Amino acid sequence: xxxxxxxxxxxxxxxxxxxxxxxxxxxxxxxxxxxxxxxxxxxxxxxxxxxxxxxxxxxxxxxxxxxxxxxxxxxxxxxxxxxxxxxxxxxxxxxxxxxxxxxxxxxxxxxxxxxxxxxxxxxxxxxxxxxxxxxxxxxxxxxxxxxxxxxxxxxxxxxxxxxxxxxxxxxxxxxxxxxxxxxxxxxxxxxxxxxxxxxxxxxxxxxxxxxxxxxxxxxxxxxxxxxxxxxxxxxxxxxxxxxxxxxxxxxxxxxxxxxxxxxxxxxxxxxxxxxxxxxxxxxxxxxxxxxxxxxxxxxxxxxxxxxxxx
Amino acid sequence: xxxxxxxxxxxxxxxxxxxxxxxxxxxxxxxxxxxxxxxxxxxxxxxxxxxxxxxxxxxxxxxxxxxxxxxxxxxxxxxxxxxxxxxxxxxxxxxxxxxxxxxxxxxxxxxxxxxxxxxxxxxxxxxxxxxxxxxxxxxxxxxxxxxxxxxxxxxxxxxxxxxxxxxxxxxxxxxxxxxxxxxxxxxxxxxxxxxxxxxxxxxxxxxxxxxxxxxxxxxxxxxxxxxxxxxxxxxxxxxxxxxxxxxxxxxxxxxxxxxxxxxxxxxxxxxxxxxxxxxxxxxxxxxxxxxxxxxxxxxxxxxxxxxxxxxxxxxxxxxxxxxxxxxxxxxxxxxxxxxxxxxxxxxxxxxxxxxxxxxxxxxxxxxxxxxxxxxxxxxxxxxxxxxxxxxxxxxxxxxxxxxxxxxxxxxxxxxxxxxxxxxxxxxxxxxxxxxxxxxxxxxxxxxxxxxxxxxxxxxxxxxxxxxxxxxxxxxxxxxxxxxxxxxxxxxxxxxxxxxxxxxxxxxxxxxxxxxxxxxxxxxxxxxxxxxxxxxxxxxxxxxxxx
Numbered sequence: 049x050x051x052x053x054x055x056x057x058x059x060x061x062x063x064x065x066x067x068x069x070x071x072x073x074x075x076x077x078x079x080x081x082x083x084x085x086x087x088x089x090x091x092x093x094x095x096x097x098x099x100x101x102x103x104x105x106x107x108x109x110x111x112x113x114x115x116x117x118x119x120x121x122x123x124x125x126x127x128x129x130x131x132x133x134x135x136x137x138x139x140x141x142x143x144x145x146x147x148x149x150x151x152x153x154x155x156x157x158x159x160x161x162x163x164x165x166x167x168x169x170x171x172x173x174x175x176x177x178x179x180x181x182x183x184x185x186x187x188x189x190x191x192x193x194x195x196x197x198x199x200x201x202x203x204x205x206x207x208x209x210x211x212x213x214x215x216x217x218x219x220x221x222x223x224x225x226x227x228x229x230x231x232x233x234x235x236x237x238x239x240x241x242x243x244x245x246x247x248x249x250x251x252x253x254x255x256x257x258x259x260x261x262x263x264x265x266x267x268x269x270x271x272x273x274x275x276x277x278x279x280x281x282x283x284x285x286x287x288x289x290x291x292x293x294x295x296x297x298x299x300x301x302x303x304x305x306x307x308x309x310x311x312x313x314x315x316x317x318x319x320x321x322x323x324x325x326x327x328x329x330x331x332x333x334x335x336x337x338x339x340x341x342x343x344x345x346x347x348x349x350x351x352x353x354x355x356x357x358x
Numbered sequence: 359x360x361x362x363x364x365x366x367x368x369x370x371x372x373x374x375x376x377x378x379x380x381x382x383x384x385x386x387x388x389x390x391x392x393x394x395x396x397x398x399x400x401x402x403x404x405x406x407x408x409x410x411x412x413x414x415x416x417x418x419x420x421x422x423x424x425x426x427x428x429x430x431x432x433x434x435x436x437x438x439x440x441x442x443x444x445x446x447x448x449x450x451x452x453x454x455x456x457x458x459x460x461x462x463x464x465x466x467x468x469x470x471x472x473x474x475x476x477x478x479x480x481x482x483x484x485x486x487x488x489x490x491x492x493x494x495x496x497x498x499x500x501x502x503x504x505x506x507x508x509x510x511x512x513x514x515x516x517x518x519x520x521x522x523x524x525x526x527x528x529x530x531x532x533x534x535x536x537x538x539x540x541x542x543x544x545x546x547x548x549x550x551x552x553x554x555x556x557x558x559x560x561x562x563x564x565x566x567x568x569x570x571x572x573x574x575x576x577x578x579x580x581x582x583x584x585x586x587x588x589x590x591x592x593x594x595x596x597x598x599x600x601x602x603x604x605x606x607x608x609x610x611x612x613x614x615x616x617x618x619x620x621x622x623x624x625x626x627x628x629x630x631x632x633x634x635x636x637x638x639x640x641x642x643x644x645x646x647x648x649x650x651x652x653x654x655x656x657x658x659x660x661x662x663x664x665x666x667x668x669x670x671x672x673x674x675x676x677x678x679x680x681x682x683x684x685x686x687x688x689x690x691x692x693x694x695x696x697x698x699x700x701x702x703x704x705x706x707x708x709x710x711x712x713x714x715x716x717x718x719x720x721x722x723x724x725x726x727x728x729x730x731x732x733x734x735x736x737x738x739x740x741x742x743x744x745x746x747x748x749x750x751x752x753x754x755x756x757x758x759x760x761x762x763x764x765x766x767x768x769x770x771x772x773x774x775x776x777x778x779x780x781x782x783x784x785x786x787x788x789x790x791x792x793x794x795x796x797x798x799x800x801x802x803x804x805x806x807x808x809x810x811x812x813x814x815x816x817x818x819x820x821x822x823x824x825x826x827x828x829x830x831x832x833x834x835x836x837x838x839x840x841x842x843x844x845x846x847x848x849x850x851x852x853x854x855x856x857x858x859x860x861x862x863x864x865x866x867x868x869x870x871x872x873x874x875x876x877x878x879x880x881x882x883x884x885x886x887x888x889x890x891x892x893x894x895x896x897x898x899x900x901x902x903x904x
Contacts, residue, residue: 103752103901123757131753135904137746139664140482140560143646146654147750153655154754175645179482179560190750203753 052079054114054201054232055100061108062095062256069095071256072109077234077249079200082227084247085236086337092256093236094134097205101131114200127155129201130194134209134236136186138178144189145174151193158196166192169218183210195222202226202233208242220246240334250333252340259340264333269308271336274329276303280322289314300324373632376494380502383489384476388506391475394831395468396514402842403461404521409849411449411526420445420452431685434584435459437599444605448527451604454536458603462595463576465514465540466547469507470568473551476503478561481636500552500631504624507548515541532604539598542616546594547572549623556630559639562667569671573678580682594619657756661764662771664742665735669772672731676780679727683720684787684801687713710870713792717804717869720788722862724780725808726841732773732816733837736823739765740830746904758897766820766889773812781805800869807868810881811861815840817888824895827902 055077062070070092077083087093098104099111102122111118113125138147145167152158167174170188181189187210194202202223208216216239223233223246237243243250244264251261260267272293279300286302287295291310296303306314311328318326331339338345385392414420424445426432433439441455477500481487489499519537522528528536547568554567575593582590583599590596600612634640653659662669739762742748751761781802789797819833826832840860842850847857857863861881866874 098901098903101753103749103903105898105900122752123755126753126755129753131750133746133749133753133903135746137749137904139747141664141667142650143648145648146646146650149650150654150660151750151754153650154657154751154756156755174648177646193750 053077054079055234057109057111059109060099060106060111062099062104063107069256073256074258075251077232079232080230081249082223082233082235082247084243084250085234085253086238086243086250087253088238088341091253093253094205097203097236100203128199129203130197130199131203132190132194132205132207134205136190138181138186138189140177140179142178143175144172144178144181147178147189148174148193148196152196155197159198163192163196166195170215184212184215187211188215191219195226200231202231204233205236206238208239216242240332240337244333252337254340267336268330271331271339272305272307273311273331275306277318277326278324279318280324283317283321286314286317373495373497374501375498376492377498377501377505380489380494380498381505384502384506388472388476391472392510396517399461399464399514400517400521403457403518406457406846406849407453407522407525410453413849414449414452417446420449423452430584434580438583438590438602439586440602440607441605448604450525450527450532453525454603458539458599459576459579459595462540462543462598463572465543466572466575466595469511469544469548470551470565470572472510473503473507473548474555474561474564474568476506477552477555478558478564482561496632497628500627504548504552508545511541511544511548514544527604532608535601535603535608535610539601539603539613542613543594543598545620546616549620549627552627553623553630556627556634557640559641563639657751657760658764658767661768665738665768665772668731668734668738669775672728672772672776673779676724676728676776677783680724680780680783681787683723684784685791687716687788687791714800714870717801718867720784721804721808722844724784724805725777725812725862726844728773728776728780729812729815729837731776732769732812733819733833735765735769735772736816736819736833737830740823740827743902744904748901749903752901759893763893763896766817766892769816769820770813773816774809777805777809777812803873804868807866807873807878808862810878810885811865813885814861814881814888817885817892821888821892821895824892824899827899
């Protein structure tokens with residue numbers, strides 16, 4: 049199967065005055081992929097998406113959407129994508145139903161059946177005026193409009209930030225269905241569980257640059273797992289092993305963290321000592337994510353994901 | 359167990375708790391708005407006051423002016439007859455007579471918008487929600503808004519008084535009364551808007567109700583002064599005029615009516631504010647359509663739908679304005695010598711009749727006001743952008759020339775429709791007032807001949823929106839300049855080149871002269887060029903959402 053790249057940015061730079069919002073950002077999303085885009089507020093997620101939508105002009109580097117320039121070919125490219133902004137603002141005088149219809153008609157028509165089914169699923173009253181919707185309901189309007197569109201790419205910027213857990217589950221289901229049809233999805237989020245459930249690949253953005261990108265399995269490989277073992281006799285040399293961190297032994301019970309790359313070697317050593325019981329937990333995405341923000345967290349007096357202050 | 363529950367009550371101030379803190383906060387937030395309006399109003403008033411004594415230096419001039427101005431039509435545009443009787447006393451009387459109605463109306467606009475901004479607008483954007491969730495009483499935001507409005511009104515009145523203190527014929531007491539009447543007008547309209555804000559479903563309705571009250575005030579003052587009867591007592595601006603400031607009949611007590619109405623309206627607003635839900639007006643909002651109408655299928659259609667309210671207010675305002683000016687036209691003969699140098703100079707060099715020459719002035723006024731609606735629509739484009747609503751459209755398969763570009767055709771349409779509606783109304787009422795049916799076409803033609811200039815100004819605002827989007831005041835600056843240059847160019851002794859910068863100076867002198875097509879084509883070409891520059895701008899710039 050030939051994989052084409054739907055989103056590719058190379059050394060993308062965007063400045064606002066003297067603030068550098070994107071600092072040589074490299075992001076790549078393949079066709080059919082559901083790609084998690086992780087980062088805290090202000091890291092540059094929305095700016096990246098707005099450059100990809102041709103709303104902001106890049107100050108350096110390149111951005112490509114379906115192989116074309118998102119700034120010059122914006123209107124044409126937008127036929128193939130749907131977007132849900134992080135903070136949905138609606139026209140106060142238009143109802144939700146009118147807004148969904150207008151947005152659908154701008155791309156050439158809306159599938160009635162799909163629209164009504166989505167309204168049902170998201171439990172949205174289309175007769176209310178834009179000004180009287182809550183944040184969650186405004187978001188639902190944009191989600192219904194986006195999922196009702198027949199597109200190749202969904203750009204979702206923190207789409208569940210105002211949704212209750214029930215609606216977040218409906219949202220997850222809609223993303224899975226879209227992915228099953230082959231739609232490419234870029235899901236910007238800071239809800240780790242959502243990304244973990246939905247995304248094959250993840251890119252972590254920090255201060256306008258991608259600090260880590262890969263499948264969850266790959267990323268786990270390069271990060272540390274938590275090991276808890278009860279041994280039959282004391283193990284030697286483990287605390288000095290370069291792949292072992294935060295080693296703590298209490299009699300025959302040992303706890304430590306181990307680099308993904310050193311896992312086989314360390315487990316072999318444990319086996320030499322004899323294993324009475326063993327749990328080895330891969331890091332959660334949240335822990336991996338927090339590792340990249342360890343210094344910021346430490347500066348704020350918070351432990352990072354490793355249980356350490358780095 | 360009274361102790362624990364008392365901590366949940368609203369404290370000694372009750373529903374007003376936190377008013378002081380809110381007042382400081384609101385004062386900080388509106389300092390630019392307040393400074394701009396007050397400086398503008400006082401500056402304008404001061405400049406006119408300075409130039410007034412030179413305009414009519416001799417008592418004989420003023421006696422002549424009083425004679426010619428004493429017609430119903432002229433009084434409707436100035437003020438009560440009592441001032442005319444005292445014209446010979448001093449230039450200050452002439453000044454007060456001619457200024458109070460119009461400056462008072464602008465003062466009212468300032469306070470209507472101020473109070474709406476501090477109450478309903480903040481509720482809509484949920485800024486106020488954050489404030490209300492603090493230990494702040496239910497009525498505190500309204501109290502803070504009204505207190506701030508009162509302080510602003512007092513400051514405005516004091517500065518207005520200072521700006522006329524040197525005027526020949528005004529002693530300190532006269533100047534103080536002249537300032538005070540604006541304070542009264544400001545407070546009355548702040549209070550009326552505070553009531554409107556409780557009924558209105560949202561901020562634009564609140565402003566609309568406030569402006570309706572202002573329209574009523576101007577209309578009743580005009581009618582009352584024209585007929586020299588009690589109608590003027592219905593008008594809050596009329597109360598200011600009825601002080602007869604500067605004349606021997608000068609009196610303070612008509613302003614008591616303003617105080618009375620203000621107190622009543624404020625009490626009503628305070629009673630109502632606790633009776634309605636946060637973010638909802640007392641007028642119920644109806645459920646809307648579940649599906650969009652079939653016609654709503656392009657960005658252009660959506661833009662026109664979104665500016666529908668502005669369009670209607672343009673048509674209504676212009677029809678009313680045209681009718682007001684049209685009704686004056688019949689008595690233009692009487693008022694001719696009372697008009698400014700501008701009219702006289704036009705007359706001197708033209709062969710047209712008095713009415714025809716006056717029609718040009720009216721058509722220009724019609725055009726100035728119609729332009730405002732074009733600029734308002736352009737302003738909407740910016741609001742859509744910064745409010746973030748445009749983000750959904752910019753992400754749709756829509757070019758920049760459609761969004762935000764479609765706001766320019768909408769603005770051109772609103773301004774031209776306004777100018778034509780004014781022209782039709784002016785023509786209908788004006789031809790009736792002159793008693794000559796041929797005047798309908800002449801007046802409509804005069805109004806239509808201004809449209810290219812209106813379009814130049816609207817296109818200019820769009821180009822500024824495209825290239826310098828953050829500077830909202832800049833979009834209004836050319837209009838303010840053209841307005842001042844056109845109406846007060848003589849008073850300010852502006853050089854010809856400075857006046858010619860205004861496109862309104864280049865429209866044909868129809869119906870006094872034949873219709874000239876070349877200037878119209880030239881103005882249209884200028885508008886087209888500015889439009890092109892504007893569209894290049896919107897394609898090139900970043901969109902600034904929320």
